[in-house]
Amino acid sequence: MQQRFAQQMKKGALDMLVLKLLEHDEKYGYQLISELRERTGDGVSLKEGTLYPLLYRLEDGGLVSSRMGERTAKEPARKYYAITECGREALGEMYQVWNEFDCCVRAIMEEDQ
């Protein structure tokens, strides 16, 4: 049960985390998966089957945009994702919701402390 709870909790924050990773630089899929894994110490391990539907949904909603990079001698052709202005606004709103929810959870879970 703990694993399922952990999965549901993490899933709820993924949109926000991906937008945050795109805040300063455009990135490609493998890069997003690697960075998320490294920066969370394997705490958030995303697979392509979850990442790409998420990116497609963010793009359809205008929160990210994509462009195809060029294939070079050293690198394969990659699709780069970048956050849009709408995405930046949404990121701010999501983080605010997250913080408010965190306060609510703490208010209940820490009532005896």
Place this chain on the structure above:
Amino acid sequence: MNQQSYTKMVKKRLMCSKPRRDEFVRDLESDIASALAAGESWEQVEQRMGEPYLVAQEFNDNLSQEEIAAWKNASD
């Protein structure tokens, strides 16, 4: 299993429109190429990504309701 067979098996099990299916397969192939370019072996990539049917299942489970509805309508 080689890379071509792997992506073919994933593609067969995707429940979405053809453009989206082709897009995901291209993205999957690009990630595989990036992983190989980063020094991973194909065996490591295959193990990390998991069985093709699980990749497809996870993708299908995470599709938006609109995409699922559009695919079902097109299939009827």
